[in-house]
Amino acid sequence: MAKKLMKGNEALGEAAIQAGCRYFFGYPITPQNEIPSYLSRKLPEVGGVYLQAESEVAAINMVYGAAGAGARVLTSSSSPGISLKTEGISYIAGAQLPCVIVNIVRGGPGLGGIQPAQSDYFQATKGGGHGDYRLVVLTPSTVQELVDLTMEAFEIADQYRTPVMILGDGIMGQMMEPVEFNPPKKRELPEKTWATTGCEGREPNVTNSLHMAAEDLENHNLNLLAKYKEIAQNETKYESYETGDADIVLVAYGTTARICKTAIAELRKEGLKVGLIRPITVWPYPDKAFEEVMDTAKEFVCIEMSTGQMVEDVRLAVNGRKPVHFYGRTGGVIPSPQEVADKIREIAGGVK
């Protein structure tokens, strides 16, 4: 298929349709508005439904209903909207329903701003909503990857009956790049025998997250845990970029990873051996990528558009074996490759 120049948000919408998603429920918020706009035009063409909800709270609960009824369903929002959606996300995780949730992150806290940020990392990876649950969190760093991961997200969601989040940022959403739409490798997906479709010819189905007896809920949580372990084993994704000989290993995801790659090119010209670990899933976190470089790397530097959130996972992965540094810009300020390079030069000065 020929490549097409597309804006990230629109490409995401198209990817969802091509992945078989026919339902979208959302509420406007910058900088992800092109996703609902695109889908409001395109979903009716394929017999699908776009519906603008009265709030993010309603939107995610419509997603709950549609997912429980057996559909492939998508919602998208940005930071303050995702905060409102966390109620529903917790229920969806509890009821084990598959859906895809997009967060095109903007700076916070509160109303914050509308510029790109990575400050929702804690919210995305450490729960957000209440209870013992995890989200699979995918972090594309090109528009092509945004497309590929969106398609994959629906497969992961259906395979494990779990909500999957695409964690992008304003740049990912607004940037234009050439993309092609290639469906992901077909998985063997279980039939949705649990869906509420009307109980003709079978016993009634119930979607539910209530477990009144403590032992029942504990069992439920342990079953979820077993599922999350299986997901971690099968679905962890990362990219190791020029890490083979690297003394200094940068760690960054999404847009920041691209900035790091530019900085690495500059630093390598100067003879500095710098590489990058780019988590593609930030939950499950790619600890394995760190083991692969632990013997050779001397220092790790986490680069983020936040005051330091993912750096905590980097520290956990490194577990005290090597120094971990952090450099971040926040509030919607995008770090330049030069300032990242400067930070690395400063650290390299101290590397023995």
Next chain:
Amino acid sequence: MDWVRVWEKPKSLTDKMLHYCPGCTHGIIHKIVAEVMDELEIREKTIGVAPVGCAVLAYNYFNCDMQQAAHGRAPAVATGIKRVHPDKVVFTYQGDGDLASIGAAEIVHAAARGEKITTIFVNNSIYGMTGGQMSPTSLVGQVTTTSPFGRDENHAGSPIKISEMLATIQGAAFVERVSVHNVPHIMKAKKAIKKAFKLQLEGKGFGIVEVLSTCPTNWGITPVEGLKWLEENMIPYFPLGNLRDPEKEAK
């Protein structure tokens, strides 16, 4: 002598024992909803949405596909279901804390969209499940655990008349308030609920039946006194009757 069967439990109810308190009319309302499902022969094409509140376990009692929703969000969940299965019958069953308080926006907008679902709104003027707190439909002067001196209008506002409010919304095709405090009214309530489901089958738009219900436990009175309290205190403020009906409006 041959036995003549004069009553049997509706097929749309399971055999599970209801957990409701003695004298609570939630059980009666469950039964008439189930009878209506039987009579319309829609059990196998119905998807119900259970609320948060005393009816949280409704999915154990209705013998059809059910989804359990977060507090107040049942109309949104039902919207998601109905959009996926427009040919199925979708209903929500919600209390007054659920529908009139935390879920006020969801019900208003489901009505505004003319969402083709049926809502059974069980109004007992109190939060039953959490132990008798004031609800948006608690009456002025009503003593609850969080209005210990009686609901004061100047402090806590006045009780919301949900049916009247929703009846002003264009998309609300059917709105009726009924009560289940005695047999004639139970029969009227059933008629209204049946009509609401029928209108959904005809694709007419959003339908809601507000059912005045008792909570003897949290009202702190006996079941019989409860029925009387409903009649004497709730009905004057929440008058019974139909507020929207497409048949009436067509005339």
